[in-house]
Amino acid sequence: MGKSKEKKIKQSLEEEGRSADVKMGKVSETLDVEIKTIGENPEKKTSPVIGYFPSGFDPLKNSNESDESGPSIKVYKNMNSRNRKNPRMQVVVGVSGSAVNFVGTNYSGEATTPQLCNYALGVLDKETGVLKMVPIAANRIFRLDPKVGGLKQPEKELPDASKEDTAEEKYNKRNNLSLMYSTKKNIRRDKKREALRETGDPGMQEDMDHKLKGIVVKTEALEAIASAANERNIPPYNLDATAAETAYPLDRIILKGEWDYLLDIFQLTNDGSEAPSDAYPSFVCNRLHKLETVKDEGKKQRMAGILSYITHLIKFKDRHSMDGVSSAKHHKLPSILSQKFSSMFGTTKEKRVPDEKQKLLISYVLVLSLFADDFRSDPSDIAKDLRMNPITLRTHYEYLGCKFVRDNKVLVATLPVPLDFQTVKRKRKSR
Numbered sequence: 001m002g003k004s005k006e007k008k009i010k011q012s013l014e015e016e017g018r019s020a021d022v023k024m025g026k027v028s029e030t031l032d033v034e035i036k037t038i039g040e041n042p043e044k045k046t047s048p049v050i051g052y053f054p055s056g057f058d059p060l061k062n063s064n065e066s067d068e069s070g071p072s073i074k075v076y077k078n079m080n081s082r083n084r085k086n087p088r089m090q091v092v093v094g095v096s097g098s099a100v101n102f103v104g105t106n107y108s109g110e111a112t113t114p115q116l117c118n119y120a121l122g123v124l125d126k127e128t129g130v131l132k133m134v135p136i137a138a139n140r141i142f143r144l145d146p147k148v149g150g151l152k153q154p155e156k157e158l159p160d161a162s163k164e165d166t167a168e169e170k171y172n173k174r175n176n177l178s179l180m181y182s183t184k185k186n187i188r189r190d191k192k193r194e195a196l197r198e199t200g201d202p203g204m205q206e207d208m209d210h211k212l213k214g215i216v217v218k219t220e221a222l223e224a225i226a227s228a229a230n231e232r233n234i235p236p237y238n239l240d241a242t243a244a245e246t247a248y249p250l251d252r253i254i255l256k257g258e259w260d261y262l263l264d265i266f267q268l269t270n271d272g273s274e275a276p277s278d279a280y281p282s283f284v285c286n287r288l289h290k291l292e293t294v295k296d297e298g299k300k301q302r303m304a305g306i307l308s309y310i311t312h313l314i315k316f317k318d319r320h321s322m323d324g325v326s327s328a329k330h331h332k333l334p335s336i337l338s339q340k341f342s343s344m345f346g347t348t349k350e351k352r353v354p355d356e357k358q359k360l361l362i363s364y365v366l367v368l369s370l371f372a373d374d375f376r377s378d379p380s381d382i383a384k385d386l387r388m389n390p391i392t393l394r395t396h397y398e399y400l401g402c403k404f405v406r407d408n409k410v411l412v413a414t415l416p417v418p419l420d421f422q423t424v425k426r427k428r429k430s431r
Contacts, residue, residue: 088107175190233360247419281311313368
């Protein structure tokens with residue numbers, strides 16, 4: 001019974017509302033229309049422009065339909081704008097007989113506020129029952145402010161004109177947003193950066209000097225880099241050596257702390273895995289079988305470390321050359337060796353190895369290859385890895401003090417001691 005009473009009350013209210021509309025001259029009509037959207041095409045035609053007068057000015061108040069001297073409307077568009085879909089626009093509404101123009105733009109003042117919606121203009125044709133939706137120009141409603149012609153307007157006359165923030169203000173805003181919405185990891189990272197940026201503390205320099213005094217300098221690393229820059233441009237050597245193993249001291253080529261980063265080949269052999277041929281030079285791949293015959297773990301690790309060091313040297317050379325970049329693209333070079341090689345061979349990530357430093361790098365590779373072959377080395381495969389002619393590489397061996405002998409019809413490089421370097425003979429100029 002309660003529901004039927006509610007229905008009767010609603011029906012009576014609707015009838016009273018309809019009768020009231022008829023008395024006031026209002027007639028409600030329901031139409032079934034078809035909605036069509038028209039895309040924006042700024043290259044062929046300009047979309048409708050919508051603006052408003054915040055001053056309350058009514059341009060049609062004192063104009064008649066037959067009056068030709070009504071308000072003039074001009075739309076200016078920057079054809080050289082970078083954003084062709086939404087170029088800079090300016091709308092000017094002129095009043096006849098007055099020096100005041102109403103000007104609105106889509107790039108300054110109110111138009112620079114964040115846009116949270118899209119505007120469109122709808123035109124209904126009752127005869128065809130079609131409602132056409134057209135996007136408006138620049139998706140902005142132009143604020144038409146009065147301007148007096150002939151007077152220079154200040155660049156920032158509007159209080160709400162956009163003002164570009166300084167770098168410090170942008171940093172503070174971004175930092176505040178990170179504190180409010182970012183993760184704990186990013187917040188800790190930003191705090192560390194902020195601590196590094198704080199340089200105004202007068203006692204900071206004193207604390208830094210106190211900490212620097214407690215740093216222990218590794219002289220062996222400095223000596224290794226300095227010895228690489230000797231007169232002959234070769235690895236550190238000993239002219240008084242009586243054995244080939246001490247002619248080029250290995251502990252001055254591979255430092256004590258670097259052996260811990262040369263365990264990749266040693267671990268491969270212990271696991272019984274095969275080394276991929278594309279990851280290691282052919283010289284190294286052809287000598288991995290020697291490691292299986294070595295029973296002493298110390299000697300085996302030393303031999304594997306030498307082969308690993310040769311690999312890093314060759315990949316470093318390929319990475320900084322034009323013809324070997326692809327082979328060293330996926331090679332992982334330890335950071336301690338990357339810094340050392342960059343200091344020794346005078347390179348950066350972008351520059352190639354200079355010619356003189358490239359000769360020094362080749363000398364390091366050849367000396368280590370002699371260690372790997374017990375000082376009787378066949379230069380054919382190492383020449384292939386260095387992308388050099390074996391005949392040209394022979395001069396590098398001789399420059400290191402090596403001699404070539406035949407072993408089973410194969411020419412091998414040996415290192416006689418004491419070292420006897422060849423002197424370069426210069427021709428005298430004829431008078």
